[in-house]
Amino acid sequence: MESVGEYEAKTHFPKLLERVSKGERITITRHGVPVAVLLPPECPPKTSPAKIIDELRNFRKQFRLDGLRVQEMIEEGRR
Structure with a gap:
């Protein structure tokens, strides 16, 4: 899981969302302290x-x- 600062997250948010949509988890930090985690949604299992x-x-x-x-x-x- 990669960490990015809040300023970088704000300025590159669309790129971060693209990475998260591919399955990556990204931690957003403020002054080095984790404050949020971007992660893809859990999909319910498909019914046969x-x-x-x-x-x-x-x-x-x-x-x-x-x-x-x-x-x-x-x-x-x-x-």
């Missing part, structure tokens, strides 16, 4: 398509239309 399909099927089992048609619901909403 198979798991999403299973969740949709389970959702459909829980919520049935019981004979209603989508077209009828649309027409009801227009009244």
Whole structure:
């Protein structure tokens, strides 16, 4: 992890953001004392398509239309 002073961080902020977007962590210091850390955001793990399909099927089992048609619901909403 690299350290940069606050003045350098202020004047070269776009360059620092570019480096952080590539995975680098940068500590910003004031008079040699760390005051902030720039780091990339943590991305949530991706859900597999198979798991999403299973969740949709389970959702459909829980919520049935019981004979209603989508077209009828649309027409009801227009009244």
